[in-house]
Each structure stands twice: as structure tokens, then as C-alpha cells.
Amino acid sequence: MSAIATRRSTLPGFGLTMGLTLTWLSVIVLIPLAGLFIRSFELSPDQFWSILTSRRTLNALKTSFGLAFAAACVNLVMGTIIVWALVRYRFPGRRLFDAIVDIPFALPTAVAGVALSALFAEKGFLGAPLAELGIKVAFTPIGIFIAMIFIGIPFVVRTVQPVLIDLDPEIEEAAASLGANRWHIISRVILPSLTPALLTGLALAFARAVGEYGSVIFIAGNLPNVSEIAPLLIVIRLSEFRYADATAIAVVMLIAAFLIIFAVNRLQRWAQTRVPAL
């Protein structure tokens, strides 16, 4: 082990590169984020509280967090099915569909927004048949829900896929040879070993959907108290020069995002400690 330490220390440039890294990180990321928190401390706790508990803010936060969680749950179920099909079965176009999963990552959010809005509008290709069934998607909370499902798809698939690929086939064979039926093997053997990855995917999809702006605002209708998401309310408050309101909402969302990162890190650590035990 001491060999490693001495070997590493002979490469040049640690001081310089570390110094540049910390400086650039501070200028672009840390100082701007710190500025947001400093601004929020300028508000008295009462002001902060009254902003957050005003009807419109509360409804926007409920819309964002509630629909994001519902969309993440849909992604969890559909993502699991997609991963299972991609990893375990051979079917025509499998590689293509595997690549397609990444489109919500790659497509600029504004493009996704106008496309989903056109698709689900009352005269749109999917909106028209749904309207006949009496389901109005565009300009309602259902539209927000649809857009959030769209942007969350890759998260569950891409976190679970490598784990399912690496899953040792002998465990399943052992269970089968001991007489377990297929459903028992899936629910008692496979799903438990996928649990950390599934929860990580759920958390990542949720985090992304909570903060999402571009793909949601076109289809949302943006009616205050009904179909207005929290990021949009931040933008509206900024355009009204109500910086305090914008800051308070942003701080709450940022703290939620940090809590989710923390949870994801714990999940990853849990996953790592589980693997050797198998």
C-alpha cells in the first residue's frame, strides 16, 4: 500500500490542477448557489413562512412534488418492464428501442415541450381520440403528468439495466432447481437484488421531474393554483421583481434536491454492501 502512495506522489501538477479546480468550481457553481442561500437568510422566518404557505405557492409546490412523484412511480413500473424486455428477451428492433430510451435525455426540453403539447392538444394525434373519451390532457394537470413521465423514462431504465445484466444467472438456476416457480424467483430472488437500483432510479426520475421546466410549461396550461408548477412560479415572481418570493421557493426546491442526492448516495452505498453478501 505504501508503494501506491509514493508512486502517486511523484506525478506533477497536483497543486496547480487542484487549485484551478477549486477556483473554477467556486466561481461557476458554489458562489452562485451560496448567493441564493444568503439571499434567503435576508428574509425573516415569518416572511419566509408566509411566502411558502401562501395559497398559490403551496399549490404550485403540491403540483410539482405530487405529480413528479406519481410520474416517477409510473416510470418505476414501466422502466422495470422496459429493462426486462431489453435485457432478457430478443425481439426485432431491440437495439433500436434500447437507443430510443435515451431520447428524453438528449432532446432539448423546449422541443419535447412543444412536441408533447402538439401531440396531446385537443386536435392532436393522441389528444383527439382521448378528447372523444372525455379525457382532456393538454392544459390540465394530466398534461404535466405526461410530460414528467416523458423526461423520467431513462432514469429507471439506465440505473437498473446494468444491475440486471450483471445479475448472476446461477442464483436463479439454484432457486429453480430447488423447486421455486418462476413468479417466486422473480419476486423473492430477482426483485430484491434490484431494489437499490430501482429506488435509485425512482429518486432520480422524481428529482428531475420536480425541477423540470421546459418540457412541462407548454402542455401545462399554467393556470395558477391548478396547473402551475413551482419552477414556473419562480419565473413569474422574477418577472414581477418579487425576488424574495422567487428565492424562498427556490431554496425549498434546492433543499429537496439535496435531500434526494443524499438519499441516492445512501442507496448506492447500500447497494455496494449488498453485492458481496450475495
Added chain:
Amino acid sequence: MTMELPHSLSLIRPSEKARLSAHRDDLRSEPKAVRIVIVGVAVTFLCIFVVMPLVVVFAQAFSRGIGAYVAALGNPEALSAIRLTLLIAAISVSLNLVFGLVAAWAIAKFEFPGKTFLVSLIDLPFSVSPVISGLVFVLLFGAQGFFGPWLASHDIRLLFAVPGMTLATLFVTFPFVARALIPLMQEQGTQEEEAAISLGASGLQTFFRVTLPNIKWGVLYGVLLCNARAMGEFGAVSVVSGHIRGETNTMPLLVEILYNEYQFVASFAIASLLAMLALITLVTKTILERHLDEGRQSHDN
């Protein structure tokens, strides 16, 4: 199902092997009806939620024919948005490339306490809402911001102008290159650089002649994803842009403006360029991933 048989079975005849392998697949698979349902659900879901929005972009863009499409893209407003998008992406990608290389060298080639924490700080912009990424710069440089009055008195305009939009883009694309390089350079270790240094190469020579050739696919991978996000960023740039027509409109922002003005062909024409960028990015990404995998395997050997 293409699985490797364990070594204990490798002496068995190929025909026997195939039979055993088929038996193993049977044990690990579901009845045919279940398989069809699962594949059907997965494919239908992906078609509705991913393929159709993409198709709609092109269908709408060409809904009035190629003439209208070309005219929409040739519009001076469109051209100025394309130029601004390219400019902002070029600046932010090159700065983040330099940062990514520098940060990856410090983090991957040396051991120090707090490394995991530093990496999560670099990752931070990924988990911040795009709107908040724009807001933080408004709070710093806006009229009511920390540096706002000072900037105003020196007649420097960052917000609602290209510098502010570049800063917001730098923020949201910050992690891409570093994140692509850190794990790759950690895997490759320090032995080759060690050897070069002990043979008398300077630090920079070692970096350009030894490290850079080893990580070239990773660099391209990071740049590719960074560029896609830089060109496509909407929320953060929208907040700091001030929406000044012909001046501070990038392509995604123009998509929004034209859409809200019911100029659907023009809006979707710009959107189709961004969609093509996304598709090209995905194809290139797949090719680069193959190179990265090969590199990893040859390195293992």
C-alpha cells in the same frame, strides 16, 4: 440469450453445450405469452411517449411543405438564434473541456481526503432545477443583486445579454466533461504517466503524449454530451436572457416565442434542427461508447 458458460462446462461438446444453454435459458425465462405481453407493453410505451413526440416535430415542421420549412430556417431571426446558440455552446464547451481535463487530473491521479465530496460538488448542477440555475445569476448580477449596482455603475451588462446566458450555460453543463473523464482516468491508473516522468518527460509532455491519447474517446464523449446540453438548454438561459428579440434568443428560446405566436411551422422547423442534433448526438454517443468499451478491454489485457 447470449451467456457465457462457466468454465467447468467448457469441455462439453458444442452440441451438448447448445442443448444445456437452451435448458438454462428455459429456467431463466417466462412462458412465451408472458414474454410477448412484456415486450408489447415496453414497445408500445416507448412508441407513445418517445417515438411519437419525435415524429410530431418533423411532421409539424414539414406540414406546409419543404418551401415553408426552408423559408422558416432562412428567416433572419432564425439565423441570428442559430448563430447565438453556436457561439454560447462554443464558449461553454471549450471552458468546460479545459476544466474537465484539469479537474480529472487532480481527482483521478492523486489521493486526497474529501475526494468523494469534491466529486459530488462537481455533480451538483445536475440536480439543480434549470430555472434555479438561471435564478442564481439573476440574484448575483440583477438590478437588486449583490453585484448589480456595481456592474450598473461601471456600465457592464451581464444579465439579459450574452455573458449572462453563457454563465448560465456553463453552470448547467459544468459536470459533463469531468464526469466522463474521472472514472476513465481512475481505471487507467498512473503507471504509464509514472514511466514517462521517470524517463524525463515534463508534466505537460506526459499529459499530451501519454494521458491524452489514452482518454481521447472519453474526452469526445464528454464534449458531445456537454455540447448537446449547451445547445439545447432552455430554462436557465430563458431566465437570464431577458427575451430580447434578435439579440438574446437562442434556438430553444425562439422555439418558445414562435410557438406562443402560433407560428407553428417556424417553431417546429427550429425544433427539428434541435431534434436532429439530439439524434446525431445519440448515434455518435453509441459509437463512442463502443470505442470506450474496447479501450477498457484492451487496457484490462
